[in-house]
Amino acid sequence: MPRSQRPKRRTGTSGLERYKGKRDFTLTPEPPPAQPGGRQGPLTFLIQKHDASRLHYDFRLELDGVLKSWSVPKGPALDNNEKRLAVMVEDHPFDYGAFEGVIPKGEYGAGQVIVWDNGTYSPDEGGQLSFHNRAEAERRVREEIEAGKLSITLRGKKVKGSWTLVKLSNSETEWLLIKHRDAASDEERDILDEDASVISTLTIDDIKASRLPDRGAASVILSPEDAPRAKKAKFPTKLTPMNAHPAEAAFSDPCWLFEPKLDGIRAVALIRDGAVKLLSRSGLDTTDQYPYLVDELAAQPVTNAILDGEIVAIDEDGRPSFGLLQQRMHLSGEVDIRQAEVDIPVLFYAFDQPYLEGWDLTKCTLSARKELLERALLPSSRILLLDHFTEEGEAAYDAARRLGLEGIVAKRMESAYEPGKRSHDWLKIKATLTDDFVVGGFSEGQGGRSDTFGALLLGRYDEDDTLVYAGHVGSGFTDGLLADIRKRLDKIRPQAQPVLSGTTTEGRHHVGEARARCGGEVR
Ligand code: MN
Numbered sequence: 001m002p003r004s005q006r007p008k009r010r011t012g013t014s015g016l017e018r019y020k021g022k023r024d025f026t027l028t029p030e031p032p033p034a035q036p037g038g039r040q041g042p043l044t045f046l047i048q049k050h051d052a053s054r055l056h057y058d059f060r061l062e063l064d065g066v067l068k069s070w071s072v073p074k075g076p077a078l079d080n081n082e083k084r085l086a087v088m089v090e091d092h093p094f095d096y097g098a099f100e101g102v103i104p105k106g107e108y109g110a111g112q113v114i115v116w117d118n119g120t121y122s123p124d125e126g127g128q129l130s131f132h133n134r135a136e137a138e139r140r141v142r143e144e145i146e147a148g149k150l151s152i153t154l155r156g157k158k159v160k161g162s163w164t165l166v167k168l169s170n171s172e173t174e175w176l177l178i179k180h181r182d183a184a185s186d187e188e189r190d191i192l193d194e195d196a197s198v199i200s201t202l203t204i205d206d207i208k209a210s211r212l213p214d215r216g217a218a219s220v221i222l223s224p225e226d227a228p229r230a231k232k233a234k235f236p237t238k239l240t241p242m243n244a245h246p247a248e249a250a251f252s253d254p255c256w257l258f259e260p261k262l263d264g265i266r267a268v269a270l271i272r273d274g275a276v277k278l279l280s281r282s283g284l285d286t287t288d289q290y291p292y293l294v295d296e297l298a299a300q301p302v303t304n305a306i307l308d309g310e311i312v313a314i315d316e317d318g319r320p321s322f323g324l325l326q327q328r329m330h331l332s333g334e335v336d337i338r339q340a341e342v343d344i345p346v347l348f349y350a351f352d353q354p355y356l357e358g359w360d361l362t363k364c365t366l367s368a369r370k371e372l373l374e375r376a377l378l379p380s381s382r383i384l385l386l387d388h389f390t391e392e393g394e395a396a397y398d399a400a401r402r403l404g405l406e407g408i409v410a411k412r413m414e415s416a417y418e419p420g421k422r423s424h425d426w427l428k429i430k431a432t433l434t435d436d437f438v439v440g441g442f443s444e445g446q447g448g449r450s451d452t453f454g455a456l457l458l459g460r461y462d463e464d465d466t467l468v469y470a471g472h473v474g475s476g477f478t479d480g481l482l483a484d485i486r487k488r489l490d491k492i493r494p495q496a497q498p499v500l501s502g503t504t505t506e507g508r509h510h511v512g513e514a515r516a517r518c519g520g521e522v523r
Pocket residue numbers: 050052056057058071109
């Protein structure tokens with residue numbers, strides 16, 4: 001009998017009757033069947049790890065108020081050559097997506113459950129994403145499930161990029177879950193090694209050892225709609241990044257997180273309708289400097305987002321090197337820049353996201369912004385997510401020092417994003433004796449250096465953001481660097497006198513303000 005004339009089998013599409021029929025809600029802590037009303041924003045997905053009679057992973061997609069569900073015995077694989085059997089099971093209620101804990105002995109599916117991953121998803125056939133049109137997304141997913149072939153982009157913490165679910169032609173319930181080849185596919189890494197819950201951070205073994213998830217802590221922020229204090233807003237024309245105050249010593253605090261401080265240049269990436277613009281800390285457009293970064297940012301599966309991060313060049317030891325970066329950050333010719341992309345490749349480490357898909361996130365907490373960033377960003381070869389430590393600031397500091405990094409930046413998890421502000425909610429703790437200075441001027445050179453300069457006169461911004469004199473530096477320059485810096489100083493030398501308080505005028509001759517590491521880019 002042709003497929004279309006077969007009697008319709010009762011599948012999950014008929015609602016939650018099968019879910020209800022299998023469970024006694026006086027005995028199991030699983031949520032009773034209910035359909036939420038008025039959900040908005042992107043569709044969500046989740047993967048539960050479930051240690052029942054056999055360990056398996058339950059893959060669930062939100063659709064029409066329920067969770068379409070597949071049981072995946074071997075779990076998802078990032079390797080695009082791996083085909084994982086996925087058996088379609090009964091629809092689950094939407095609230096099941098937050099369920100973690102123990103299904104008691106004797107009940108259906110008895111065993112331990114954690115939410116192994118979750119996030120948002122969109123159909124992606126033909127490269128067409130519908131994250132921001134729920135009705136269209138649901139129509140497409142409905143049609144594709146009916147046709148037995150679904151292609152979706154997942155924005156989870158662990159599983160990302162494009163995936164397909166294909167129904168086997170000789171079975172009513174058996175599908176295959178396969179990763180498409182893209183920036184998120186990986187033949188080496190077994191994603192199942194990351195075994196903790198994305199909600200409670202507990203593992204199945206933790207739950208077996210009677211550690212139970214803290215119900216109150218299960219606030220799940222998968223899309224901006226879920227984030228308290230997110231505000232609908234037009235795409236801002238620019239964004240001046242938030243800055244950190246210097247602090248003396250590392251500390252540990254459960255209300256703070258700790259990022260490594262990378263020795264690169266701060267950059268804000270504006271992705272607007274898929275077009276990318278890079279801005280320096282002072283607002284200079286540096287888009288043309290980093291064509292490879294721009295390409296990879298444009299390939300991100302987001303339409304509108306602002307990423308705050310650091311551009312770094314990595315040396316032979318795998319450490320960020322400002323010296324290397326300096327060799328390319330002033331290039332202006334297209335040919336030179338293309339060559340530099342090969343000789344001194346750079347990476348963009350994203351650590352914050354003040355805007356996402358029509359939502360201003362600056363008033364949201366840092367932890368909410370991180371939750372959203374970790375799911376929205378698709379790490380690629382050059383666009384990466386900056387990891388952080390929680391609580392253990394001293395351990396983070398020691399690790400940073402051992403790795404030869406600049407130090408750490410401590411950030412209060414409840415803090416808002418304050419554009420352009422040097423905030424006490426962000427503290428930089430430096431491991432090495434380096435700092436950023438402003439070149440306030442330079443002295444005439446003598447002898448072999450009469451064509452270049454004698455010393456750079458440096459200032460720094462104090463606590464009140466007032467520029468004060470810090471000292472001069474005349475050694476450590478190669479001939480090439482001397483000539484290069486002089487050329488750049490001449491270019492930016494202003495007509496006006498500089499504003500330096502507490503400065504000594506001794507030896508000052510030519511003046512100009514080159515904001516260290518951006519703007520004038522002299523360090
Ligand atoms: Mn299960």
